[in-house]
Amino acid sequence: MNIQPEKIISTLKGVPTKEELTDMLTEQVLDITFDKLNGDERTMKCTLVPAFLPKATKEDTLSQTKVRNLEDRIVVVWMVEGDHRGWRSMRYDRIKKVAIDNSWGDGLE
Numbered sequence: 001m002n003i004q005p006e007k008i009i010s011t012l013k014g015v016p017t018k019e020e021l022t023d024m025l026t027e028q029v030l031d032i033t034f035d036k037l038n039g040d041e042r043t044m045k046c047t048l049v050p051a052f053l054p055k056a057t058k059e060d061t062l063s064q065t066k067v068r069n070l071e072d073r074i075v076v077v078w079m080v081e082g083d084h085r086g087w088r089s090m091r092y093d094r095i096k097k098v099a100i101d102n103s104w105g106d107g108l109e
Helices: 005-013 018-025
Strands: 030-035 041-047 074-079 086-091 095-100
Touching (some): 018 095, 030 086
Antiparallel strands (some): 030 041, 074 086
């Protein structure tokens, strides 16, 4: 039996698989808690709901869906709040918790 590492991580940590997470991000704003590479814990309000995202450009490669999906271990998201709004990334295996943030609506308001 060949179990993918992502499924093991998902099961052990109680978080969605990367594919499930991507699907959730395209429908709503999430609070994702993860460990940064320096060991600090961070919770980020983020999404991939099209209404929140800036228009894709050649200069901003992360705005292009095909570029965001190139790396299997990395999750690229749009951070929706604070002074540091913009494209951010995190390693999937460092995600600790995922929660729906209902305070943002669907991005259409």
